[in-house]
Amino acid sequence: MRVVSTPVAPRWAAGILFLAFALAFGPAPAAEPEQLDPERVVRSVVGIRAVVPPDSQSARSLGTEREGSGVVIDGSGLILTIGYTVMEASQIQVTAADGRSYPANMIAYDPVSGFGLLRAELGFQAPWLRLADSSAVKEGDTLLALSGGDGRGAAAVKLVSKREFAGYWEYLLDEALFTFPPIRAFNGAALVNREGRLVGIGSLLVMEAMEGRGLPGNMFVPISALEPILADLLAYGRRQEPARPWLGVTLREEMGRLMVEKVSPRSPAESAGLRPGDLIVGVGGQRFSGLADFYRKLWGLGPAGVVVPLEVMRGATLTPVPVPSADRVRFLRLNPTL
Structure with missing residues (x-):
């Protein structure tokens, strides 16, 4: 199932999000201690536009104009995204769920995980998502993938595989999250559990979400890769260990x-x-x-x-x-x- 709206108002999108979860999970038990707040989740996901100088190294492979999504993860406008969307950018703009745009600065990039961190400026305000324990999600779990910007939308997806991922660009995750069906606006997309907590950040469209099955889907970087390095990224802009x-x-x-x-x-x-x-x-x-x-x-x-x-x-x-x-x-x- 996929539901997309461009542009989208938070309350209207919250209804779509609620519907997506209702179809995926059915009604939540009344005794559940923590339940999804659809509007909060929708408003925490932003669109990102980045302009990169043409003489930058990454411009050759990723282009000079890039779009993606990001997720607000604290009350000061800190936004988590996939780093290649904003890597080497000279201008970054984030667009909130209400359509308003704000300049942002890149404050950290981690080539090991692939994460990038931005901070929005000039009065930007949005709810933030708590981080989940991504090791707790299991193959077969139904989750929600959300994108911001022009591709704003929500889709119920299934976690079909948890396994290592080796990228051709000297990149390796010991464990990545693979989902089906594929979403098109995947880079920087939020992968959210039924409690509205952030499980992963979208990285790639892959042709084999399940090994040997030829089933297309998406690869998400698990949020567990962020927590051990977050303090370093905020303080120094990169992890404090010898570079590979x-x-x-x-x-x-x-x-x-x-x-x-x-x-x-x-x-x-x-x-x-x-x-x-x-x-x-x-x-x-x-x-x-x-x-x-x-x-x-x-x-x-x-x-x-x-x-x-x-x-x-x-x-x-x-x-x-x-x-x-x-x-x-x-x-x-x-x-x-x-």
Whole structure:
């Protein structure tokens, strides 16, 4: 089921939200200690527009004008979103449920989880959502996915899988949340449980929400990935632990090997001479069983700055390629106005 309205008034949307939950769960028991407040949930989800300078690294792959959603998570206008929507933005605007827009500043980005944090300005006010224990949700649970902005809407979805997720851009979650049916306005969308608490933040449209089933859906980053690092993000703008080594490659699994599809300009991989079409077959003298195993072995070599000894197949030739790794964040213009 999907219900969308553009633009949407909070009370009218609250009725849609109530209907979505009623269809998914049936009437809530009267003795339930905490019940959903539909209007509060609707008003906590905002739309986000970001403008990114064309010479930024991420502009090549993500574009210079981006739209998505975010969720207010405290009373001071702190908004949680998926970081790629606002990464390297020079201008950010958030749109509340009543259609009013406000400027916002990016205050943190975490490449490990993928989360980004904004703070809205100039009188922005909205209810905030409490954070859920995302480890408590189970496969088969019905949840609600909400998007803001021009794609504002609510959809009842089912959690069909909890499993690790390895992204081709040097990204790995030990456990991600996969839902069905897919929603189109997924980036930064809120995944909410029946008590109106935030379970996850939308990241991707995926072709296999259930492994081996070819069932399309969405991947959400679980909110449990935020809680251990939130204090660091608020105080320093990033987590306070040694950065992982970053190469700057886009990879694709191919028959137990990893093919280099793209090499980021000015990245460690480019400096070391890696090129599209290379097949990575070993790292640090070890073989690996897939993308996730490769990342774990790569990051196990040490913090950013460590030289990563790759074994690369070029045609029929096995070539050693040492790559002096780097801190990924240092290659991003997270404050383009400076």
